[in-house]
Amino acid sequence: MGNPTCVVGAAWAGCRCDRCRPPDDSLKEVLQNTSQAVPSAAGTLIESSHRRRPDGPPADTGFFALGDATFCSLDEVSTCLERVLAASPADETELVWLERRRGRADARGGGVLERPRASVLVRVVEGGRLGWFRTEVLDCNELESAVRQALALAKVQPRMKKRPVLQRDGEANAVTLPPSAVLLDPAIEQLDVAGATERLRALCPDGERARLRWSANRLAIFNSHGLRRAAAATDVSLEVAAGLHAGGGRAAGAARTFEALAPERILERARSTHAEPGTPQAAPASGSIPVLLSGEATIELLNLLNGYAFSARSYLDGFSFLSRHRNVQVFDRLVNLRDDGTASDGLAFPFDLEGAAKRPLDLIVDGKPSTPALNRHQGLLAGLRSTAQAVGGEDALFGNLFLLPGAAPAEELLAAADGGLYVAWLEPLECFDPVHLHVRAVARGVRRVEGGRLAAPLPDLAWEDSLLRLLARLAAVGRRPVVRVTPTTPLGAISAPPIVLDAVDAAALRPLATPAPSGVATRSRRPRPAV
Secondary structure: OOOOOOOOOOOOOOOOOOOOOOOOHHHHHHHHHHHHHOOOOOOOOHHHHOOOOOOOOOOOOOOOOOOOOOOOOHHHHHHHHHHHHHHOOOOEEEEEEEEEEEEEEEOOOOEEEOOOEEEEEEEEEEOOEEEEEEEOOOOHHHHHHHHHHHHHHHOOOOOOOOOOOOOOHHHHOOOOOOOOOOOOOHHHHOOOHHHHHHHHHHHOOOOOEEEEEEEEEEEEEEEOOOOEEEEEEEEEEEEEEOOOOOOOOEEEEEEOOHHHHOHHHHHHHHHHOOOOOOOOOOOOOOOEEEEEEOHHHHHHHHHHHHHHOOOHHHHHOOOOOHHHHOOOOOOOOOOOEEEOOOOOOOOOOOEOOOOOEOOOEEEEEOOEEOOOOOOHHHHHHHOOOOOOOEOOOOOEOOOEEEEOOOOEOHHHHHHHOOOOEEEOEEEEEEEEEOOOOEEEEEEEOOEEEEOOEEEEEOOOEEEEEEHHHHOOOEEEEEOOOEEEOOOOOOOOEEEEOOEEEEEEEHHHEEEEOOOOOOOOOOOOOOOOEOO
């Protein structure tokens, strides 16, 4: 039936409620209010940008057919949510509906286009106690049952001192984006596997491996305090591997639209760091060396930092170093991290999954971390201000991270990394000690840096080190950032330029015992370094 977890990635079921009727004029008023709250490019709102689904699924199942590529009707969704809110006996009620369709394709013709998948998260407050429940069925009767399930959970939760707990409409009115921020690209929304494959083959005529991922998302948030939020957004990600051998060039990027993606630039970056096939050299055995990380590799580090250090759950559970070192210099002074859901050079999104307006927020200034991501409830528990970063369920994550660029051009980065290594890609990055942020990964596209240029390739390396130690000493930060969608930013992205890590322990980088070629999307098992 459901479970109290994040709504992202849940399954979908269509509305089969007999009470669902065409909406009245109140829905138009809600959408007009939303349009005024999000003054971005035309076509970014749900009511004007999506195809209506057919009359309905087969009566015996209540589900769409697997091949159905249309979205659920917003009219049905809004009418159902309004009626459930009106019938709820709770002091406060919140309904979060998220529907998304994802696809992926490669230049060789493989790929899949998923059917639309949606979920509804129900949160209630009764007597100062918070309860929640997630269901995969958009049906008024089932949602009313979900409200009762959430009320039952609320009875065993601790009482909160401050109310209201849920977002009030007046606190979230300023949902604004700059005019240059475009959320929706109809070409991405209508993209299929064949169209994506054709684009990739035209982009890579010389045989480079490329993979395209895209998604179309629609979000609606209604609560009993009068808050009504609705938006639609697309995103597209491109990964290119100029070669699968040692030292092969790799690059990636993401954007809301195909125009902003600039795939030719991504391909050129992959080619510019590519080493022709040859006998790879041995990795340095010992000592301290500088390591130049590409923007793509830097983003992988920030993705892990976001999940294990800046998430609300890690902070409240005491695993995050922020619970002990907030407002203390932990990183190098060149590390400046910001979250900004309004920035058009990232994947902007105007509000979080509580309907709170996104705002720029400095997380690390001159190496000093300041605050974790917190929704309203978690802000009360932590005694800190909420950050408008709710992701559904009982967690919060920063969704639009920017590692601020530095002043170093490519030539200065290579000069700072002279005598060390260049790493184009990190996969799969995992944390085996959350308290000290000890991580392991496979470094791919590795090359020596000699005389201020990229030199001989090295084999793929297993890398184990502390993320806190790596970011404590930086030699340089590049000018040109890269944008990627990551697991911790499902409705946003992370932007980061290349960085030069200073004094990395060479003994932490060891060749794999049995290196195997992998494509840009391959997920390898835990690396086994040679003994």
